[in-house]
Amino acid sequence: MDARRELIVERVLRAVELVPPGRVASYGTIARICGIGPRQVGSILRHWSDGLPWWRITSHAGDFGGDLLQRALPHWDEEGIRVKPNGLGCRYADYAADADELERRWREAVADLPDPDDVEG
Template identity: 60%
Template sequence: MDDLLAEHVLRAVEQIPPGRVVSYGDIAALVGIGPRHVGNVLRRFGSDVPWWRVVSRDGDFGGDLLTRARPRWAAEGIAVKANGLGCRIADYRADLADLDTAYRKAVANLPPE
């Protein structure tokens, strides 16, 4: 995996405001890659960024991620939906235009891809 690509993903995730979430696809669209690549970057390098703010397009997490995210969500005011799999992404999605602006500023000092 390209280090520059990973840095782009991590910087995008860092721009998600507390109490908000986006989908893997939202981050992928910002960076210009596929959603699975976003997941791979977060799996390998995401421990120091707010990974709990990146969910599936349905607002869900797989595996034990929800268990690990719950305390962080509670602190940020994100409620778990009735099915217990994640949050209602429509209720908590970050403003994507604002995220795009913040992301472009955050990567402005990186070399071109």
């Protein structure tokens, strides 16, 4: 993996780590904060989410695809996140992390990293 890609991955993983217990953030929210696309966030989580609270990152509707919801449920139960009546995920409006606060904390968390645009890859 080139240096620029490694830096982008690190910035996304730091954002994911900052989502508080009992809250969720959408792939799009993390993407906006990190300056990339939502699909890139999903790809990064697919490959590098071990040890991270990946269950706190959902679609914009609070949903998960595939078997992710079943894998997330034990974590959600522990954190007090309830599944909405349609059974696809949580009510995003009820559990969304404060995006502005998340971005503020993320900027502090990545202050030691160079901007990806300044790194050759």
